[in-house]
Structures are given as structure tokens and as C-alpha cells.
Amino acid sequence: MPRVLVVDDTPSIRFLIRTNMELAGxxxxxxxxxxxxxNFLRTTEALPDVITVDVMMPRLDGISTVTAIRADPRIRHIAIVMVTTQGHPADIQRATAAGVDAYLTKPFDPDFLVLSVRDVLRRLEELRESP
Structure with missing residues (x-):
């Protein structure tokens, strides 16, 4: 089964994403x-296939987190879906420049989130298979 790491400082959002992703398998x-x-990514042996990450978080925001992931050769291949309230074009541009694979704004349709995660995983698989 594909593995997702949900990164959000709001427990109810983590629960919502977790529940919908688990229901999707x-x-x-x-x-x-x-x-x-x-810390999780650097210590786990079971790396996720995709990460959902918020922008506005304490200690280290989502853009800085994505930048750190993309700079680390061991984890840079992991797909990243930004899930945030920040929907201005400048926010989307910053996230894209940092290396996100998809961008969703809150509130989001849980079914669309699952479809977005599956789409990102499908695109990455196609890239790996192409010569």
C-alpha cells in the first residue's frame, strides 16, 4: 500500500486527511x-510515497520544509502535495519553486485530495518508467 505522511499543526486537519487517505487504502x-x-523522514526506514504539508506551521513552515526535503538526496524523490489556506498566486509560485508536486487550498474536498495524491503518484511512476 502507498504510504502518506500528513504534516499539519491542526489536529482536526490531520485527522480529516488521515481518515480519507486510510479509507482510500x-x-x-x-x-x-x-x-x-x-525528524521522521531522517529516522524512519518506511519512507512515505507522498507527503501532504501545510504552509503555516510553528517551528518550521511548509515552504522551508519542502526546500529541506528537496535538498536531501535520500528523500528528495518523495512526492509533495501542499494543503493550505494560503491561496494567493505568490504563495503558489513560492511552493512550486520550492518543489511541490500539487497545491490544494483549504477548505478542500477530501475526494479531490485523494485524487490529487493518486495523480501525483501516477505521474511520478510514469516518469520512473520512461526511458
Whole structure:
């Protein structure tokens, strides 16, 4: 089963994403902010296939977290879906420049989130298979 790491400082959002991803057949881990996310990624042997991450979080925000992930050769391949209230074009541009694979704004349709995660995973698989 694909594995998702949900990174958000709001427990109810983590619960919502976790529940919908589990119902869709994903294994799910959680992190409360960017620092927790990076610590998890650097210590786990069961790396996620995709990470959902918020922008506004304490200790380390989502953009800085994505930048750190993309700079680390061991984890840079993991797909990242930004899930945030920050929907201005400048926010989306910053996230894209940092390396996110998809961008969703809150409130989000849980079914669309699952479809977005599956789409990102499908696109990455196609890239790996192409010559």
C-alpha cells in the first residue's frame, strides 16, 4: 500500500486527511510541523510515497520544509502535495519553486485530495518508467 505522511499543526486537519487517505487504502503517518516531519523522514526506514504539508506551521513552515526535503538526496524523490489556506498566486509560485508536486487550498474536498495524491503518484511512476 502507498504510504502518506500528513504534516499539519491542526489536529482536526490531520485527522480529516488521515481518515480519507486510510479509507482510500493508504498507510498514514503524521507529523505536527516541519521539524517533526524532517525528524521522521531522517529516522524512519518506511519512507512515505507522498507527503501532504501545510504552509503555516510553528517551528518550521511548509515552504522551508519542502526546500529541506528537496535538498536531501535520500528523500528528495518523495512526492509533495501542499494543503493550505494560503491561496494567493505568490504563495503558489513560492511552493512550486520550492518543489511541490500539487497545491490544494483549504477548505478542500477530501475526494479531490485523494485524487490529487493518486495523480501525483501516477505521474511520478510514469516518469520512473520512461526511458
Amino acid at each position: 493508504f498507510d498514514v503517518d503524521e507529523a505536527v510541523d516541519g521539524v517533526d516531519c524532517l
